Amino acid sequence: MCGIVGLFLKDHSYQPKLGDMLSNMLVTLSDRGPDSAGIAIYRNESNHPIKFTLQSVKPDEDFSYLTENMVLEFGLKTELKINKNHAVLYVPGTDPTKVRQWLQDSRPRIKIMSVGQHIEIYKEVGLPKSVIREFDIPSMFGSHGIAHTRMATESIVNTLGAHPFSTGLDQCLVHNGSLSNHNSLRKKLENEGMAFETENDTEVGAAYLSWKMESGLTLEEALNDALLDLDGFYNFVVGTSNGFGVLRDPVACKPAVMAENDHYVAFGSEYRALAVLPNIDQADIWEPEPATVYFWDNKK
Numbered sequence: 001m002c003g004i005v006g007l008f009l010k011d012h013s014y015q016p017k018l019g020d021m022l023s024n025m026l027v028t029l030s031d032r033g034p035d036s037a038g039i040a041i042y043r044n045e046s047n048h049p050i051k052f053t054l055q056s057v058k059p060d061e062d063f064s065y066l067t068e069n070m071v072l073e074f075g076l077k078t079e080l081k082i083n084k085n086h087a088v089l090y091v092p093g094t095d096p097t098k099v100r101q102w103l104q105d106s107r108p109r110i111k112i113m114s115v116g117q118h119i120e121i122y123k124e125v126g127l128p129k130s131v132i133r134e135f136d137i138p139s140m141f142g143s144h145g146i147a148h149t150r151m152a153t154e155s156i157v158n159t160l161g162a163h164p165f166s167t168g169l170d171q172c173l174v175h176n177g178s179l180s181n182h183n184s185l186r187k188k189l190e191n192e193g194m195a196f197e198t199e200n201d202t203e204v205g206a207a208y209l210s211w212k213m214e215s216g217l218t219l220e221e222a223l224n225d226a227l228l229d230l231d232g233f234y235n236f237v238v239g240t241s242n243g244f245g246v247l248r249d250p251v252a253c254k255p256a257v258m259a260e261n262d263h264y265v266a267f268g269s270e271y272r273a274l275a276v277l278p279n280i281d282q283a284d285i286w287e288p289e290p291a292t293v294y295f296w297d298n299k300k
Helices: 012-027 066-074 096-106 128-135 182-191 201-214 219-229
Strands: 003-009 036-042 050-055 079-083 086-091 111-116 119-125 144-150 165-168 171-179 232-239 243-248 257-260 264-268 284-286 293-297
Touching (some): 003 171, 003 232, 003 243, 012 036, 012 128, 036 128, 036 171, 050 096, 050 119, 066 079, 066 086, 066 096, 096 111, 111 119, 111 165, 119 171, 171 201, 201 232, 219 232, 219 293
Antiparallel strands (some): 003 144, 003 264, 036 119, 050 086, 050 111, 079 086, 232 243, 243 293
């Protein structure tokens, strides 16, 4: 099952409403996945530091004195915005790899949900309505976002196992379906230096795309390669700093529908997720074709 939504705003006046629109879309699909839910929000902030979205089971302990310790370690003035058991750490002018390693060594309970200039990921066990309320997603602004409600079929239900999965800077993936060759592909990617935190097949799909893009491919090229290398039935929605991409497997047995008008491009596992959007009556509605890559980019 699982439910996926994605929203790319063409009309900038809608950006203050992004969180609310995504939330309404995802809640309509709650019956497709009662186990966990997650949302990736992309926003263009003025100074563009690197952002780390963090999660901890003991946030009061793990987030305490974090910025002060980073001054001692890196000589950097950082900012931490705490949101329940998640937090966004703003880090100017340093190598994110060094910060990631320092966090893993000094605060091992902290889990990194995402890293990038634009992306923030909030995810947790529970129905979309409770997760959305927990992090106040409707109040969030942004240019685009993707979200997921999960029905677990192949790995444990916990925060890390929830979608979206982020394995590259400003990149994340949500997925409906299953990958039948994820174990062999995981071993190949580990040999290429990719690291994994879960047994989830979607994390393998995300890491595969990151690996391809780190080798110089565009997202479109990486998704086309995925058609050759990934076995199974799947819908992918991939978020990047500039937009999002959509891919259905060649059989296309998983439901998917898209809408586009002058204000936005939207994706949903079912039409009811799109029906809650404003001006949906002005949109072209279609089912994405099998084995076809779609991408919307705010640079175009």
